Amino acid sequence: MLIIKNVENESNQELIRFIQKHTMEEIIMIKTSQELEKIFESKKLLPSIGIFFIHDLDAAEKELNDFHAFFDSHHVMIYCIAVAESSLKTSQNQLAGSFEFVFIHPLVPETLLKEIKKGTALIQNINNKINADTSFTNEVSEIVSGNNTQKYKYLFDPEIIGIHKILSQLKESPSQSIQERLYQKLKPNFAWKGKTVIKNYEGNGLSFNDEHFYYDKTTLELRAKSLGFVELKYSFLELIPAAEISPDGMNAFGFIFPVDENRERDGMSLYFEGIQSLNVLKGIFYDQINDNYKKAFHDKIIFYQKIAEGKTPEDGYASFVELLIQKKDSAGKIIDNLGTINYREHSKIINVKKDEIIARKISEKPAEEGFTVSGKDLPAKFEEKKTWDIGENIFFDEQKKEYKAQADGMVVFEQNTIHVRETLLIPGNVDIKTGNIHSNKNIIIQGNVEADMYVEAKGNIIIKGTVEDAKIVAGGSIEAHGFLGSGKTWVFGKGDITADFIQNSHVEALGNISFKKFIVNSEIYTTQKIIGNDKSKVFGGKLEAAKGAVFYDIGNEQEIHTSIILGANFYNERIISKILDRVNVLKKEKEQIISVLKDYLNLSQPIEPQLKKFLKNDRVNLIKKITQLKEKHLMITKLENSLKQITKEVKDEFSSKMKVLNKLHPGVDINIVSAVKKINQDYQRVELYFSAEKAEIVIVNLF
Template sequence: MNIKLDKLENKKNINNFEFKYLEDGVYIQINNDAENEISLSDVLEQINKKHIREYDLEAIVNAINDKSDFVRFAPKQEEILIDEEVLIDISEDKMFGYVTLLPPDGGRNIEFDEFINKVKKKIKYGLDYEKLKEIFENKLYNKKICIAQGKKPVAGKDGYIKWYFNIENICKPQILKDGSVDYRNLNIINNVKKGELLAERIPATNGEDGITVTGENIPSIKGKEVSLKVGKNVILYENGYAAYALKDGQVVCRNGKIVVYEVFEIAGNVDNSTGNISFNGTVRIKGNVITGFYVKAMNDIEINGVVEGAVIESNGNIIVKRGIQGYHKGKLISRGNIYTKFIENSDIYADLDIHAEAIMHSKVISGNNIEVNGKKGLIVGGICKAKNEIRAKTVGSPMGTVTVLEVGIDIQLKSKYTEIKNKINEIKSNLEKLDKTIKLFTRLAKGNNLSDEKRKLLIKIIDSRKVLINQLNDLKEQLSSIEEKIKMQINGKVKVEREIFPGVKIVIGNSIMFVREKLGPCTLVNIDGEIKITPFE
């Protein structure tokens, strides 16, 4: 037997057939003019609902297949009358209530008050009485209609810290009228006085509770609290909501804690009279740091004299007012910026910028820019690497001294860019598939050929499309941000104000250029994978 067993969603095709209770038995009368085809499952459901006994399944199947008008399928029995009925459904999250009004079959219609009371027994909040009235008065049978909506909780706002000092601590040296660089007045220290307010903790808010359609309270999620942590020379008052300095000194934020460091000063040189220096604050040295010693500080290091073949390490900035003569032993490592008069025969590394008037025969690496200004502005010998830009007045020498300048791309950033790009392409592909399905379902809907099941599926597909669109927009924003950063790095530049001598090697990204003839003022950039010489900026 070839018969359709699929159930046409929740819609009961009662108009396609009806049962007749006669003296010799129960008959099924099929309406062959009905718009929709008969489903066996609908007939069986109606038989069960009417409690018809001893029915002949084969007779029913033949009647449907042969489209017979009038077929006896059960012995004589009394008809059970079915009243108008109300089905109430509540969504799994209890945020939506639905009503399905079922038509009577020989039974009575319910009264409006009875209809409302049945609904109110299960649904306590958010009822749309106008919608209920519309359903009842227009007899919107066999349609699952939303008639109540709960209230979602509103999350509280997160707490935050209000700072009363500059936690960034960014500065650049000024170039004086005579062309020299002022390394004496950088103003990089956050000086505070005893009793000064340093930070306040602004508490999180509680938010607003929600309520389900069944009347249950949904607690709101309180905003995340943030703690105000303090370290040396700082105290908390007002039940932990305010931080104050206990001593004069320099305030910094280290590893999430507010700390006031007292400055450690050395009146002369770092040599045999002092030994090595290791301090958890700022170090100020009025003399020189002699070969063989080291100075380590948790914050800035200021040296008025010269650094010889010594090791200087700082979690902040390093300032050497006279210069660095490393004798191939000197090494400076900074998690901030490095400012100095000159660098010679040394290894230098800074997370941020490196500023000098001359760099000679050294290995210099910057996580941002290298700027060689002042009267000389010279880079000669060795290798200088910067993430973004290298700027100088003169590079190399008439003797053809081998000098390497390199600016490049952040590999981790490039990897992140590729990852996001692949996600975007995947989402676009999924959106194309969804759009095709939506277009197909829309065409079916116009011809009234879209079943309830497919209509529900269409709604889910549209919701999924909205989610993907939001994800796509978020990823595009991330990609745009990364592209800007990569653009800056891809457009890494070498800027030379006066001249570049033969013997200099320029590396920008993956491209290399050897300078074979003297170049005047210029800016070297990577254009389409090739290093180009452009006017000096």
């Protein structure tokens, strides 16, 4: 049975849960020593192990005295272990004088479990001996006093007890005179692999841990298997290791002392072998230990130091282009009738001046694996960071590793490619007088785009007025006061789309779609998010967003049907179909080329020697076919890689969520990855998402 006292904080509770999982012992937790009598009366059994979680030194001493008084009154021995808070580290020596073993937080649960098992074995061994042989008390007395030399011959001093406490003094950076004194005191009990600690041992009367000792039946000798210090407690022979590993496994500390007083080099080899037997295998400070061992050997001292250090893994990453401008930076605004542009203002569109820095190239950083001092490998990650392709009107400064604008213009984000494009200014409306606009630049329109007109730009499009029953296509982002009409307005942008309002319109974007006031009876599609400002409203129509949505009010009191679809990517669905069709065509063309080549060549053998056998014209034709085959194969590989990337994006879209910052009305249908939720009541400030565990859409409150 284990008795455990003062379990309060979460870290201590975790330790107890670990012990419960890994031991068959019954565990009883108490707050005061007065509870012991009730336990004894009910169970007629007392614990063999007492674990004290200590927060206050004075209180701990009083509690321990009360415990011992109770156990002594019942003639029962108990093995007491202290687990002290880190704030009591300076009092470890004082605690070591009262407890069999002292741990300081943080500690590895396995070491506490190991000490529990050791203590349990010790108490059980003593009790078994007492029950089996009434003369055992005398035998123990003889062992402790060292008077049974007729039976055993000790090659250490059995009267040296409290070695833990002695070693604690060495951890406090003592003077050399103290190191010399403690060396002389501990010297008889130094142990290392192969050292005989008891002669004439007949295999009974003592118990010991097989991990640290082994018995040679031929020579009747008990020998140490590890480096450390031998101590006899009752009839239990203990070896206190000369090295200890920190709970995180990243540091090892050890006691350095001469293993062999007569042979420095041999002793040093035994010392290194000894710390390795204690699982200190990597990051060993060989040179420092070598120097300090020599000092210990010549000055006859013992001291404590860090002997090994692990290596923290360092994550690496592939080379990438880091964007140094943000989509929310200020950008150009028309400030007079001449069309002068202030390049330091205007919403989310970014304008830059010639030679302005846009991005920089970050070189690859290899991943560096780490390790613990015990030799456990700590893997490092190799990340593929977000990167950008460089497009038009941007040059690379090799010396500074920076990408800069070649001319004044707008920054255009075309999916993963950055361009700088010049700007075309339309001072009024786009109508029958101006005609349709087609430009490879950015376009700024100061007025409206009227019915049946078409505006197309390779870059960004900024419209100060509204778009009514017209078509807008941009290779970058689109900003407009609003989109409206009788249902013929059609808008597509490869970047973000921003508007004050959208009504009776069809809008598609590969970036986010943001609105300030309302979306009414419209079809909205985006591969990213739909985002509504405070006080904005949405009702009627169909809104589809691959990566989620944020609304203020959605639906209305008239319960007009509104459809929200999340986790579906309209663009990828189109692209996947096109890619698959193209891959199938390429594979057929590839098979046709292979079929032709097989008539002339053995494709499983090296090609070049075979080509030399053909006439020049035939050889040229075959080389053309081989080149075409390589091109087809490369194109198939690129397309299949694109499919993999799209598949990865689809997985990310399964986590799409919808936030409603004010009110969600009845009449709204929500579809997330094919699960459907029909709203039949009002909700205030909620979030909706698909729960894989419940296989349904759940609604939770926002706080």
